[in-house]
Amino acid sequence: MSEAKRESMQKYSSSKENYLKAIFHLQKSDGVVTTNDVANELQTRPASVTDMLKKLKAQKLLIYERYKGFKLSQEGRKVALQIIRKHRLWEYFLVEKLQFGWDEVHEIAEELEHISSRKLIDRLDEFLDYPKTDPHGDPIPDSQGRFTLIKQVDLLHLPPNKTGEVSGIGDQSPEMLELLKHKQIGLGTRIEVKKIFAFDHSLELKVRNQSIVTVSEHVAKNVFVKYDE
Amino acid sequence: MSEAKRESMQKYSSSKENYLKAIFHLQKSDGVVTTNDVANELQTRPASVTDMLKKLKAQKLLIYERYKGFKLSQEGRKVALQIIRKHRLWEYFLVEKLQFGWDEVHEIAEELEHISSRKLIDRLDEFLDYPKTDPHGDPIPDSQGRFTLIKQVDLLHLPPNKTGEVSGIGDQSPEMLELLKHKQIGLGTRIEVKKIFAFDHSLELKVRNQSIVTVSEHVAKNVFVKYDE
DNA sequence: AATTAAATTTAGACAAATCTAAAAAATAAA
DNA sequence: TTTATTTTTTAGATTTGTCTAAATTTAATT
Ligand SMILES: [Mn+2]
Ligand SMILES: [Mn+2]
Ligand SMILES: [Mn+2]
Ligand SMILES: [Mn+2]
Numbered sequence: 001m002s003e004a005k006r007e008s009m010q011k012y013s014s015s016k017e018n019y020l021k022a023i024f025h026l027q028k029s030d031g032v033v034t035t036n037d038v039a040n041e042l043q044t045r046p047a048s049v050t051d052m053l054k055k056l057k058a059q060k061l062l063i064y065e066r067y068k069g070f071k072l073s074q075e076g077r078k079v080a081l082q083i084i085r086k087h088r089l090w091e092y093f094l095v096e097k098l099q100f101g102w103d104e105v106h107e108i109a110e111e112l113e114h115i116s117s118r119k120l121i122d123r124l125d126e127f128l129d130y131p132k133t134d135p136h137g138d139p140i141p142d143s144q145g146r147f148t149l150i151k152q153v154d155l156l157h158l159p160p161n162k163t164g165e166v167s168g169i170g171d172q173s174p175e176m177l178e179l180l181k182h183k184q185i186g187l188g189t190r191i192e193v194k195k196i197f198a199f200d201h202s203l204e205l206k207v208r209n210q211s212i213v214t215v216s217e218h219v220a221k222n223v224f225v226k227y228d229e
Numbered sequence: 230m231s232e233a234k235r236e237s238m239q240k241y242s243s244s245k246e247n248y249l250k251a252i253f254h255l256q257k258s259d260g261v262v263t264t265n266d267v268a269n270e271l272q273t274r275p276a277s278v279t280d281m282l283k284k285l286k287a288q289k290l291l292i293y294e295r296y297k298g299f300k301l302s303q304e305g306r307k308v309a310l311q312i313i314r315k316h317r318l319w320e321y322f323l324v325e326k327l328q329f330g331w332d333e334v335h336e337i338a339e340e341l342e343h344i345s346s347r348k349l350i351d352r353l354d355e356f357l358d359y360p361k362t363d364p365h366g367d368p369i370p371d372s373q374g375r376f377t378l379i380k381q382v383d384l385l386h387l388p389p390n391k392t393g394e395v396s397g398i399g400d401q402s403p404e405m406l407e408l409l410k411h412k413q414i415g416l417g418t419r420i421e422v423k424k425i426f427a428f429d430h431s432l433e434l435k436v437r438n439q440s441i442v443t444v445s446e447h448v449a450k451n452v453f454v455k456y457d458e
Numbered sequence: 459a460a461t462t463a464a465a466t467t468t469a470g471a472c473a474a475a476t477c478t479a480a481a482a483a484a485t486a487a488a
Numbered sequence: 489t490t491t492a493t494t495t496t497t498t499a500g501a502t503t504t505g506t507c508t509a510a511a512t513t514t515a516a517t518t
Contacts, residue, residue: 015505035466048506050467055504067466067513098352108346115344117337123327244475264496277476279497284474296483296496 024080081145087113088134103177137168155220164225253309310374316342317363332406366397384449393454
């Protein structure tokens with residue numbers, strides 16, 4: 001086995017993996033990541049984050065100069081993507097094979113994502129028949145860390161009377177997932193926007209070609225759909 | 230939820246869980262467990278074991294007086310059995326659903342057994358259709374920690390020309406499992422003892438009603454079978 | 459530009475799990 | 489029953505990941 005390959009197989013602590021994943025996600029939305037962002041995301045203290053940043057830098061997983069911000073190195077990004085791959089495959093397994101609800105799986109996957117066996121995750125992928133997205137519509141990276149972003153638009157930008165199919169959820173807090181579950185909106189649900197009130201930008205939706213439900217602008221901004229143009 | 234129930238749901242560190250499991254297994258074979266036994270089993274140092282014994286005692290998982298030996302408390306035994314349940318269910322999953330060989334699954338299960346969700350393991354049990362034994366023939370405790378010992382006898386005590394069915398393996402080291410795999414002996418394999426040599430107690434076996442293979446006394450002592458009397 | 463506020467880092471501490479080396483207790487041998 | 493050997497425990501360190509409080513740097517306001 002080559003040196004580079006062995007390096008990519010290296011096992012990091014669960015804590016380090018959680019940091020790498022958090023930084024990866026924060027890079028997505030902001031571009032620049034701050035110490036406080038990470039502390040907030042991981043429910044920890046800024047001082048603890050600084051400590052860890054130094055360790056990640058020492059292992060060349062992070063590009064970091066004190067006070068000057070930071071970002072993942074190539075290697076750090078690669079590791080993060082493998083954790084995300086594991087997280088999402090396990091979520092898919094829990095929902096599709098073990099009948100969990102989409103709002104129950106995140107916490108459990110947060111533990112399962114740290115199981116180290118490469119062979120396990122590749123066999124699981126095969127067993128699940130190579131799913132492309134997890135139960136929340138997020139793309140699952142392949143074993144090389146490649147994944148495709150799905151072109152999607154939030155409900156506020158779905159043209160009125162066009163039917164869209166739910167393809168992703170932005171805010172995936174338990175509260176949000178509970179609300180969507182209650183309104184019977186899930187991945188693949190067909191939705192039409194019937195009206196957007198000028199007053200508070202709340203929306204009336206036709207869900208599953210049946211019931212009319214109302215959602216706030218805040219909710220609408222976090223429900224993504226794909227539709228035929 | 231009752232106090233007792235919450236206690237049984239308590240999460241312990243992976244390290245503590247490994248100690249409890251090791252002590253449980255050592256109690257089985259010996260009755261009395263020693264500090265050195267545990268150190269040897271867990272590939273650690275006697276001093277580390279003593280440290281941990283004190284912590285387990287403080288948590289009432291262990292009955293222990295310095296220099297006087299130790300054994301699991303009721304609660305410790307209960308925790309150990311839940312870890313063993315998880316270990317064996319995951320092993321079964323890996324072999325039956327992900328096509329792993331029986332000699333590949335132990336290490337991975339050693340990690341998976343520490344995933345904490347109770348609901349996960351009960352759903353997994355259901356998904357697997359409540360298997361009673363793991364891929365090595367060891368019984369899987371139910372969610373209350375109950376399990377039944379299978380009546381079995383080692384190959385040396387299988388009456389000559391009686392056909393037995395392999396139901397368990399004693400020594401489950403990778404070396405042993407590799408040997409058995411090579412001789413095409415696995416769980417459920419039908420075996421007849423054709424001859425036991427007085428010189429070294431080695432055995433000639435008829436395997437699968439076909440090939441004649443020779444195994445040492447050491448091997449025979451670690452292959453268990455059940456048969457109709 | 460000087461001051462205030464916010465973000466970040468350092469200093470020092472702590473808990474968990476481990477180790478080595480040395481002391482104490484229990485066992486085995488002489 | 490002394491003496492020697494083995495087992496077990498203690499004492500004192502080390503590593504990893506975390507914390508609080510204080511210092512430093514950067515950013516925002518007057
Ligand atoms: Mn995690
Ligand atoms: Mn997800
Ligand atoms: Mn384990
Ligand atoms: Mn097993």
